[in-house]
Amino acid sequence: MRIGVLQRRTGVSQRLLRYYEEQGLLRPERQPSGYREYHESDVARVLNIRSLLAAGLSTTTIADVLPCLATGDGRLIADCPELLLDLYRERERIEASIRDLEAARHALDTVIATAPPEVVRAVIV
Secondary structure, three states, X not given: OOHHHHHHHHOOOHXXXXXXXXXXXXXXXXXXXXXXXXXXXXXXXXXXXXXXXHOOOOHHHHHHHHHHEEEEOOXXXXXXXXHHHXXXXXXXXXXXXXXXXHHHHHHHHHHHOOOOHHXXXXXXX
């Protein structure tokens, strides 16, 4: 299938599909005309890439872990033991980011709590 068909089937823009190719996440065949030719399996691969990006993984990390992932019942399955260490590290990185964001929210809440009532009413209205 050509890139336009893959775009329609996945909802991912052609620009992003080309970016995934640059990052080594997709490897379409090239026709003599220069057109990219994608396989049916690339539809699931793109959807898996999107899921991993939504989980907070970088494209570099995804390139490392994607070969070790299988799919079953609509879920990604860690299929290689060495993959788990990378996933635990990514999970810890995400948890650290969450802690940092919660601390920032708490600091803002502390400052907001000091506002005089008339200022609060002016903002809420």
